[in-house]
Amino acid sequence: MDPVTIIGLVQTCYLAGVKVIEICSAWKNAATEVQSRVIAVEACWHKTQLQVKLVGNITSLMGAELSQMMDEILRELFHKLSEAASTLQNVIQRASTSKPNVFRFRFRAKAAWVWEKEALDSVICDLEEWQRRYDPTWFLVIKLASPLVDVELAKAAAAEPKIQGVPTAARNPLALAERVRKVQSPTTEQMKSVFLPSSDMEWMDIPFSEAKGGRRPQEARWYIVDTIEVGEAARVRDVAQDVRVLAAKLAQADPLAFGLLNCKGAIPLRQQPVSQPAAQNAELTAPAPPSRARSRSPGPGQNDYTHFQIIFRIPDGIQLEDLQSLRQLLLNSDAQMSLSRKVHMARELSKAVHYVHTLAFVHKNIRPESVLCCEVPEGTGTRSHSFLVGFDAFRAVDAGSLMGGDMSWAGNVYRHPSRQGADPSQKYKMYHDIYSLGVCLLEIGLWESFVEYEDTQGTGGASRAKFGKTYNDFGAWCQRQKLAPSFDAVATGLKEYLVEQAKTRLAPRMGDRYSQVVAACLTCLDDDNDSFGGPEEQGEGHVAVQFVEVVLKTLDKICV
Structure with missing residues (x-):
């Protein structure tokens, strides 16, 4: 697999993810339950873009098997992000094109709230499912024996805000990856x-x-x-x-x-x-x-x-x-x-x-x-x-x-x-x-x-x-x-x-x-x-x- 292809997929996925987040931003001031789901989508995307961006910087190190696997999983991510953007956009259009009838205002408001929750739940489920499939491949990439991986991890981790406590895959994937990598060959x-x-x-x-x-x-x-x-x-x-x-x-x-x-x-x-x-x-x-x-x-x-x-x-x-x-x-x-x-x-x-x-x-x-x-x-x-x-x-x-x-x-x-x-x-x-x-x-x-x-x-x-x-x-x-x-x-x-x-x-x-x-x-x-x-x-x-x-x-x- 050509490294240029994977780099292109990384960029395509990034743009699709940004579009999803832009659509979600329209619901920042929505009801509490919708707002909490927007935050969950943003958290999923934040983790995903960190990992995907780092992969784009070290794609030249991956062998044929790992490159092929990464190509397939990035294409899957792009497909999910595109579907997410389409689903969310349809909910917005569905709510805005409803006939304005004062007697049905409360019903339409409640229906829009339900549509928003269902759409966001679907996006969260898809992103979490993709993340579950991606993590094993991600750690295979992190394990690659090259100083470039350490350099890119250090650069990416330095740009991230420090989070207290033991690093986890959900909260701070780069810090966890950096620590796991450091103990691949533990020091005395x-x-x-x-x-x-x-x-x-x-x-x-x-x-x-x-x-x-x-x-x-x-x-x-x-x-x-x-x-x-x-x-x-x-x-x-x-x-x-x-x-x-x-x-x-x-x-x-x-x-x-x-x-x-x-x-x-x-x-x-x-x-x-x-x-x-x-x-x-x-x-x-x-x-x-x-x-x-x-x-x-x-x-x-x-x-x-x-x-x-x-x-x-x-x-x-x-x-x-x-x-x-x-x-x-x-x-x-x-x-x-x-x-x-x-x-x-x-x-x-x-x-x-x-x-x-x-x-x-x-x-x-x-x-x-x-x-x-x-x-x-x-x-x-x-x-x-x-x-x-x-x-x-x-x-x-x-x-x-x-x-x-x-x-x-x-x-x-x-x-x-x-x-x-x-x-x-x-x-x-x-x-x-x-x-x-x-x-x-x-x-x-x-x-x-x-x-x-x-x-x-x-x-x-x-x-x-x-x-x-x-x-x-x-x-x-x-x-x-x-x-x-x-x-x-x-x-x-x-x-x-x-x-x-x-x-x-x-x-x-x-x-x-x-x-x-x-x-x-x-x-x-x-x-x-x-x-x-x-x-x-x-x-x-x-x-x-x-x-x-x-x-x-x-x-x-x-x-x-």
């Missing part, structure tokens, strides 16, 4: 500051999740805590380095934009944390007091750590009690979960996986136990959120792999055949995360839990996973297929079984687009997959662009 100083001193903690289990709620005694604020076990075969120094980098990067995460919780820091531990009993009904327990050696923040070079605790902030407006694991919802929720909520969960989880990869990590543990969901009041209704946690097995994309695994159904059902069992045949890569995502999206679409527990009213710490309906159905399928009684045949058969479920049972429930996304994820490592694939040496950027095209954009096109 940035990584030193992420290790926190250990202290006594109160704990609360989150049912069917390995993450826990934790807080210091006498403190009101709860945090989400992931515990990473170093493992006997792992090199402590390498794990510590990965934890430092992950914590430094996630310290800049915007939870509502990324689907990843913001990280406060990490606590290195020299002994295994005391196992916490189930904390049902908000019962709190305290682990044994820390040893004297753990009372200070360890310095670099100390290599006797056995565990790391990663501390995540719960977003404002959300309480620990609001959070449920996706596994708990699948096991205990009404089977008639709304289609719109399922699609929203799928979008949020897919977005989170994308940003993990954008930050140059593989997650390695994507399953319903690693997803926290909540619904919070917003306006006259509620808004649902999903956050990816469970970083106990993560590593940097380019780091070595220990090639470890296990034989559990609860783990292997989410693993590609090449990663199943105690001795996986392939080194873990981004495509394996995408496969795991596909299994989770299949569960969400069917609204069936592929893993069951002995006590579905218990908690992840108290209940043990067991074979259930899905395992038994798969066993019956294997008998019908007359699979060879070997581990490799059964592992490959499990993938084929899940693909068959996606192609036969999923479409009637979720539609063809959703079914296609799931099938594409489950076959992302197949040689004949037309959606994913290509030379592996193209690297993580190639995978990320494919993921946006195949998964995120398609899910966003689903109308519910």
Whole structure:
């Protein structure tokens, strides 16, 4: 794609946006509800023009795939802005051409008020929808390895008024992008500051999740805590380095934009944390007091750590009690979960996986136990959120792999055949995360839990996973297929079984687009997959662009 074309599209979009804002300015003195919507349109456009203008200044840095994606999404923006201008102009003309009848004045005034609100709501919805689709591509652009990106970001951010507080994608996208970019390769100083001193903690289990709620005694604020076990075969120094980098990067995460919780820091531990009993009904327990050696923040070079605790902030407006694991919802929720909520969960989880990869990590543990969901009041209704946690097995994309695994159904059902069992045949890569995502999206679409527990009213710490309906159905399928009684045949058969479920049972429930996304994820490592694939040496950027095209954009096109 010719950079000149993208620059032209940027200018065209800018002019179309200015026209929309000029039309909206006619309603500055309208009723309060109309006026608040005008402000919302202006806020959406302000963020959009900042991001689009910066892209126009660095378009020469983008490769062919990213340029093509940017071309398509800018054309979509121009189309939406043109439609917005036409819709708003029609409302003005409709109100002005109404016949002047004194007896109908009040009716016409009320009708005009309704028309204005509806038109503005439509514009806001379109711009927010476009922004949701654009943000993943925007952060791929921000990640480009060139000093020009830093120069342009600094120039654009300097021209913007300073906003107090932690930058978010909605309030100050340039400041957030600048901070995210600065931690792509964290400095020694940035990584030193992420290790926190250990202290006594109160704990609360989150049912069917390995993450826990934790807080210091006498403190009101709860945090989400992931515990990473170093493992006997792992090199402590390498794990510590990965934890430092992950914590430094996630310290800049915007939870509502990324689907990843913001990280406060990490606590290195020299002994295994005391196992916490189930904390049902908000019962709190305290682990044994820390040893004297753990009372200070360890310095670099100390290599006797056995565990790391990663501390995540719960977003404002959300309480620990609001959070449920996706596994708990699948096991205990009404089977008639709304289609719109399922699609929203799928979008949020897919977005989170994308940003993990954008930050140059593989997650390695994507399953319903690693997803926290909540619904919070917003306006006259509620808004649902999903956050990816469970970083106990993560590593940097380019780091070595220990090639470890296990034989559990609860783990292997989410693993590609090449990663199943105690001795996986392939080194873990981004495509394996995408496969795991596909299994989770299949569960969400069917609204069936592929893993069951002995006590579905218990908690992840108290209940043990067991074979259930899905395992038994798969066993019956294997008998019908007359699979060879070997581990490799059964592992490959499990993938084929899940693909068959996606192609036969999923479409009637979720539609063809959703079914296609799931099938594409489950076959992302197949040689004949037309959606994913290509030379592996193209690297993580190639995978990320494919993921946006195949998964995120398609899910966003689903109308519910």
